Amino acid sequence: xxxxPPAPAGCFDGPVHLFTVxxxxxxxxxxxxxxxxxxxxxxxxxxxxxxxxxxMDQRAANEAGEGAWAVSEMTxxxxxxxxxxxxxxxxxxxxxxxxxxxxxxxxxLLLVDGQPGPLLAEARLRIGFVAPDGRPRRQPADWRAAFxxxxxxxxxxx
Amino acid sequence: xxxxPPAPAGCFDGPVHLFTVxxxxxxxxxxxxxxxxxxxxxxxxxxxxxxxxxxMDQRAANEAGEGAWAVSEMTxxxxxxxxxxxxxxxxxxxxxxxxxxxxxxxxxLLLVDGQPGPLLAEARLRIGFVAPDGRPRRQPADWRAAFxxxxxxxxxxx
Amino acid sequence: xxxxPPAPAGCFDGPVHLFTVxxxxxxxxxxxxxxxxxxxxxxxxxxxxxxxxxxMDQRAANEAGEGAWAVSEMTxxxxxxxxxxxxxxxxxxxxxxxxxxxxxxxxxLLLVDGQPGPLLAEARLRIGFVAPDGRPRRQPADWRAAFxxxxxxxxxxx
Amino acid sequence: xxxxPPAPAGCFDGPVHLFTVxxxxxxxxxxxxxxxxxxxxxxxxxxxxxxxxxxMDQRAANEAGEGAWAVSEMTxxxxxxxxxxxxxxxxxxxxxxxxxxxxxxxxxLLLVDGQPGPLLAEARLRIGFVAPDGRPRRQPADWRAAFxxxxxxxxxxx
Numbered sequence: 001x002x003x004x005p006p007a008p009a010g011c012f013d014g015p016v017h018l019f020t021v022x023x024x025x026x027x028x029x030x031x032x033x034x035x036x037x038x039x040x041x042x043x044x045x046x047x048x049x050x051x052x053x054x055x056m057d058q059r060a061a062n063e064a065g066e067g068a069w070a071v072s073e074m075t076x077x078x079x080x081x082x083x084x085x086x087x088x089x090x091x092x093x094x095x096x097x098x099x100x101x102x103x104x105x106x107x108x109l110l111l112v113d114g115q116p117g118p119l120l121a122e123a124r125l126r127i128g129f130v131a132p133d134g135r136p137r138r139q140p141a142d143w144r145a146a147f148x149x150x151x152x153x154x155x156x157x158x
Numbered sequence: 159x160x161x162x163p164p165a166p167a168g169c170f171d172g173p174v175h176l177f178t179v180x181x182x183x184x185x186x187x188x189x190x191x192x193x194x195x196x197x198x199x200x201x202x203x204x205x206x207x208x209x210x211x212x213x214m215d216q217r218a219a220n221e222a223g224e225g226a227w228a229v230s231e232m233t234x235x236x237x238x239x240x241x242x243x244x245x246x247x248x249x250x251x252x253x254x255x256x257x258x259x260x261x262x263x264x265x266x267l268l269l270v271d272g273q274p275g276p277l278l279a280e281a282r283l284r285i286g287f288v289a290p291d292g293r294p295r296r297q298p299a300d301w302r303a304a305f306x307x308x309x310x311x312x313x314x315x316x
Numbered sequence: 317x318x319x320x321p322p323a324p325a326g327c328f329d330g331p332v333h334l335f336t337v338x339x340x341x342x343x344x345x346x347x348x349x350x351x352x353x354x355x356x357x358x359x360x361x362x363x364x365x366x367x368x369x370x371x372m373d374q375r376a377a378n379e380a381g382e383g384a385w386a387v388s389e390m391t392x393x394x395x396x397x398x399x400x401x402x403x404x405x406x407x408x409x410x411x412x413x414x415x416x417x418x419x420x421x422x423x424x425l426l427l428v429d430g431q432p433g434p435l436l437a438e439a440r441l442r443i444g445f446v447a448p449d450g451r452p453r454r455q456p457a458d459w460r461a462a463f464x465x466x467x468x469x470x471x472x473x474x
Numbered sequence: 475x476x477x478x479p480p481a482p483a484g485c486f487d488g489p490v491h492l493f494t495v496x497x498x499x500x501x502x503x504x505x506x507x508x509x510x511x512x513x514x515x516x517x518x519x520x521x522x523x524x525x526x527x528x529x530m531d532q533r534a535a536n537e538a539g540e541g542a543w544a545v546s547e548m549t550x551x552x553x554x555x556x557x558x559x560x561x562x563x564x565x566x567x568x569x570x571x572x573x574x575x576x577x578x579x580x581x582x583l584l585l586v587d588g589q590p591g592p593l594l595a596e597a598r599l600r601i602g603f604v605a606p607d608g609r610p611r612r613q614p615a616d617w618r619a620a621f622x623x624x625x626x627x628x629x630x631x632x
Contacts, residue, residue: 003169003171004176004178004247004269004272004273004274005167005168005169005176005177005178006164006178006272007178007180007245007246007269007272008166008178008179008180008245009163009180010163011161011163013161018162018163019163020162020163020164020165020166021166022165022166022167022203022207024199024202024203024206024207025202025206025216025345025346025347025351026199026202026203026345026351026353028345028346029341029342029344029345029346030341030344030345030346030348030349030399030400030533030536030542031341031536031542031544031604031606032220032221032346032606033346033544033608035341035342036514036518036544036545036548037342037511037512037514037515037518038511040510040511040514041182041184041511044182044183044184044510044511045180045182045184048182048183048242048243049180049182052243057243058183058242058243059241059242059243059504062190062242062504062505063190068504068505070505070507070510070552070555071510071552072551072552073549073550073551073552074510074548074549074550075547075548075549075550076547076548076549077546077547078544078545078546078547080608081544081608083217083346084206084216084217084220084346085206085210085215085216085217087165087166088165089162111162111165114162114164114165115162116162130505132505132506134507134554134555183503183504183505183509184503184509184511186503186504187499187500187502187503187504188375188378188384188499188502188503188504188506188507188557188558189378189384189386189446189448189499190448190504191386191450191504193499193500194356194360194386194387194390195353195354195356195357195360195500196353198352198353198356199353202352202353217346220346220347226346226347228347228349228352228394228397229352229394230393230394231391231392231393231394232352232390232391232392233389233390233391233392234389234390234391235388235389236386236387236388236389238450239386239450241504242504288347290347290348292349292396292397319485319487320492320494320563320585320588320589320590321483321484321485321492321493321494322480322494322588323494323496323561323562323585323588324482324494324495324496324561325479325496326479327477327479329477334478334479335479336478336479336480336481336482337482338481338482338483338519338523340515340518340519340522340523341518341522341532342515342518342519348536348537357498357500360498360499360500361496361498361500364498364499364558364559365496365498368559373559374499374558374559375557375558375559378506378558379506399533400522400532400533400536401522401526401531401532401533403481403482404481405478427478427481430478430480430481431478432478
């Protein structure tokens with residue numbers, strides 16, 4: 001009886017979302033390390049996983065014409081390079097939740113023997129919910145509640 | 159005590175390598191489905207995982223100037239589209255192993271409730287080991303042995 | 317008075333569409349050459365440019381829910397590697413045009429002093445027009461006529 | 475006699491580097507607009523073109539083991555979305571040049587009838603020259619001089 005490896009999925013450690021990626025050939029560039037724009041894609045994977053785990057169905061929202069999350073600003077610091085075959089942990093935290101926006105903090109850490117090691121890159125970003133015409137739109141109320149449950153204060157009020 | 163999700167990794171079911179991916183925003187295009195070139199990247203991830211599990215250190219081989227695997231030909235049939243958040247199983251089989259080449263067969267199957275469902279895409283490809291100057295080169299003997307262990311006949315001779 | 321460089325655009329040499337790309341960091345991988353999946357993206361750029369020049373508005377067709385072109389099969393042979401800063405010519409030819417499908421042939425040639433040089437990669441592919449639900453759909457009649465004007469026979473019947 | 479379209483290349487308007495890109499299927503995501511990480515790749519293309527035009531041979535520097543430019547920090551603001559087939563102008567300015575680093579400012583503007591229109595996205599970033607082992611390294615003296623020629627003051631001291 002075959003055991004299929006689990007589909008990629010992260011989990012929550014309290015309000016912190018944990019997600020892992022690995023560096024493949026597609027991620028590297030000729031300097032031998034992971035291309036800087038690919039961290040931006042890794043961070044998106046982690047956020048998409050986070051909202052999926054929170055029960056927000058982005059595909060349905062898009063197909064229903066309700067809207068989608070879009071990044072409106074992002075600051076990334078690159079601290080150390082990742083290389084082929086490296087396993088990387090992405091931590092994601094919500095820092096602020098509004099009617100149509102969220103601020104998030106994401107960190108990419110090299111996994112060494114399965115444990116978080118050196119910081120590779122770190123991002124702060126603001127995402128906004130936008131209608132199909134590109135205009136800001138209030139996020140669904142239950143989505144806001146779900147995001148808010150990740151705010152630091154929530155740690156203290158279980 | 160936190161449990162970090164495992165780093166992405168596939169496994170072998172006999173000679174068949176199994177690997178999972180998930181479709182994120184980065185993978186889709188404006189038609190709402192996964193962009194065709196991204197299956198090519200998914201298949202590469204699976205092959206890179208396969209060779210990693212077989213003990214071939216591609217990073218070291220590259221850094222030592224020994225060479226790298228390169229795709230020399232590839233035929234892909236697209237059968238059905240994948241969409242955002244879909245989990246996808248990639249099966250990889252070795253079909254022929256030579257001194258400097260391998261032929262492989264890869265299939266991408268939609269995972270439905272964790273079980274393989276409809277076929278999304280399928281590829282046959284030939285990879286060749288090439289020196290840094292781009293010329294074909296014999297693969298290391300132990301790599302060839304490792305690949306050969308995946309050939310269909312190997313199923314019968316455990 | 318500033319002269320803005322022209323927006324990327326190809327042109328036709330009779331029925332052959334010509335388009336150029338250049339290899340940037342994003343295109344390379346750690347082996348120092350262009351990553352194989354990126355030729356697939358380069359070929360798509362050339363086809364998207366071709367249909368744009370033929371007057372097919374894919375964006376409008378998608379937004380109107382009419383459908384989109386999707387690759388249904390593709391065979392690529394990789395002949396020689398491209399490297400950072402290389403300029404590459406993509407030639408695209410229509411080989412067969414049907415109610416809902418086209419067969420195309422694409423070649424990527426290194427540009428040496430602005431002239432076509434060594435063949436880098438070559439693809440044959442079949443694209444199909446599909447409705448938003450993924451089912452095949454007849455392409456608009458004027459699109460079919462436009463594609464047909466590129467068939468080899470058309471060379472003889474101006 | 476065929477006229478091959480020119481290879482992608484930008485130009486300088488005084489100290490400002492101008493470069494154009496176009497949005498293809500590969501650039502979009504299911505929300506119908508250009509995926510945010512792809513602006514990061516567009517900005518890289520413009521910078522790689524800029525350094526190429528300044529006479530810095532990044533490929534040779536990499537192959538000789540001298541090092542490569544790496545992004546160390548980047549802030550991007552997304553102002554308006556780009557869509558399929560849009561032509562986009564990327565303006566790049568040097569803001570500060572050091573022994574091993576540069577600060578640059580990049581803007582992506584929609585091209586409307588060949589003229590710069592609405593601002594789509596804007597980035598400030600710091601790049602550092604790094605040795606193959608990842609450590610900061612002084613950039614070659616002539617590279618520094620070339621970058622410095624783009625500093626605002628240089629406009630006044632021809």
